Amino acid sequence: MPAPQATMLANIIKPLLMAEQHEVPVNYGGDDDFEYNKDFDEYKPKVPNPANLLKAPGIDTITVDAADELSKEIEGFVDEMCKGICTAWGNWQNAAMFTTGIINAVTCQITPGSLTSPVMMNAAMIMVSEKTRK
Secondary structure (H helix, E strand, O other), rough: OOEEEEEEHHHHHHHHHHOOEEEOOOOHHOOOOOOOHHOOOHHHHHOOOOOOOOEOOEEEEEHHHHHHHHHHHHHHHHHHHHHHHHHHHHHHHHOOOOOOEEEEEEEOOOOOOOOOOOOOOOOHHHHHHHHHHH
């Protein structure tokens, strides 16, 4: 079984993050209580994008834009991490091998401890695979 593809893994993670309905902090975009804010373009109403990973706390342009920007950054982070994880997973799979097994016709019985491989996936292996891709 091959390692998962990075886009497939990212497409599983992103809807899970979206389902949690995390919201941009309320005062991220500015002072909502200031009564004259409605005169500025940043505080005009804007429709939030429902496909964002983060929800906007209001319908002000500044908070909707903040949610858009932060969602794009988080999506990029998820994409890059998934690429690193899947690359490291594939490298580990290519390096792993069985040393012993009992062959009986068309089956092979693998005994415990017969799988030898380098250290399991860890942060260093993910970072190395990330650097080699660039």
